[in-house]
Amino acid sequence: MAPMATDVTCLFATTIGTGLCVASANAINQFMEIPYDAQMSRTRNRVLVRKVISPFHAFSFGIVTGITGVGILSTMVNPLTAFLGGSNILLYTCAYTPMKRMTIANTWVGSIVGAIPPMMGWAACTNNLESGSWILGALLFAWQFPHFNSLAWSMRSDYAKAGYKMMVTSNPKLNSRVSLRYSLALFPISFMASYIGMTTWWFAFDSSLINSVLLLGAYRFWKDSNDKSSRDLFFASLVHLPVVMALMMAHKKDWRNELKNDELKKKVLLELEIEDFVDEEIEKEYRNNNEN
Numbered sequence: 001m002a003p004m005a006t007d008v009t010c011l012f013a014t015t016i017g018t019g020l021c022v023a024s025a026n027a028i029n030q031f032m033e034i035p036y037d038a039q040m041s042r043t044r045n046r047v048l049v050r051k052v053i054s055p056f057h058a059f060s061f062g063i064v065t066g067i068t069g070v071g072i073l074s075t076m077v078n079p080l081t082a083f084l085g086g087s088n089i090l091l092y093t094c095a096y097t098p099m100k101r102m103t104i105a106n107t108w109v110g111s112i113v114g115a116i117p118p119m120m121g122w123a124a125c126t127n128n129l130e131s132g133s134w135i136l137g138a139l140l141f142a143w144q145f146p147h148f149n150s151l152a153w154s155m156r157s158d159y160a161k162a163g164y165k166m167m168v169t170s171n172p173k174l175n176s177r178v179s180l181r182y183s184l185a186l187f188p189i190s191f192m193a194s195y196i197g198m199t200t201w202w203f204a205f206d207s208s209l210i211n212s213v214l215l216l217g218a219y220r221f222w223k224d225s226n227d228k229s230s231r232d233l234f235f236a237s238l239v240h241l242p243v244v245m246a247l248m249m250a251h252k253k254d255w256r257n258e259l260k261n262d263e264l265k266k267k268v269l270l271e272l273e274i275e276d277f278v279d280e281e282i283e284k285e286y287r288n289n290n291e292n
Helices: 008-032 055-076 079-099 106-126 131-154 156-162 172-195 201-223 227-250 255-291
Strands: none
Touching: 008 055, 008 079, 008 106, 055 079, 079 106, 106 131, 131 156, 131 172, 131 201, 131 227, 172 201, 172 227, 201 227
16 A cells, blocks of 8 residues: 555565564463463463463563564564564563453553554555554554454453453443444544545545444444344454455555656656746847847
8 A cells, every 4th residue: 555666575574574573472472361361261272271382482482483573674674664563562462461451441552553563564665654554553443443342242251250351341331332433433544545645535435335334233233232243243344354455455546657647747847947948048149149
């Protein structure tokens, strides 16, 4: 989506570096949550809980992949992308993971973690964080609330058993209300992509259709939170994100043609300026000849 050309080396380095950062954050997270994962049906079969590998090996793997991932991003991509990758590891392991047992605000912090990777892709391509990168980040940030909150509904007993502070356990109505709010927020975020010129205005129209499907699921979940409405919203969110991203790519502004048009305009203006200059010189010479 970024309006810059890139190369295959940058693409693979960004993908591998980001993947290693993700592996690092996940490994350290699981290292920190062994006793709590053991109490939850969704996580009790993880390798650390089953003692397939030792905590030392998991932690070492997390450190090595983190250093390697940030190193690849720093040397083969750019320092900005490496900074975002390293910051996300710290945000996930040092803020989000411990906050899960302290406050429901952990969901907002976790959503920031999920919003940063597309911004890393933009930074890798442009070495900057223009408005387009923030729109991509905002899209991922908002999407995670209907996605995660609907999933959390089916896991609420597990969260309560493990002692996690989640909206779904402490305030179920807030859990569904937040899902509805951020489903609504996807409309102006998608609109902004067209407004700033990332996409054509067709994206504003097409994305509204798929956003409406997610909003309908979020409304039903808010109106009556139950296993069916939460499951419907969760699966709608799984379809929603790749479809919106595909629509964004399909309606992406052709910046190369616009650049060519800008260059053509500059060329025409330059030629006009040259012609004006030549005309002025000819006129001066004519006046001088007449005076003589």
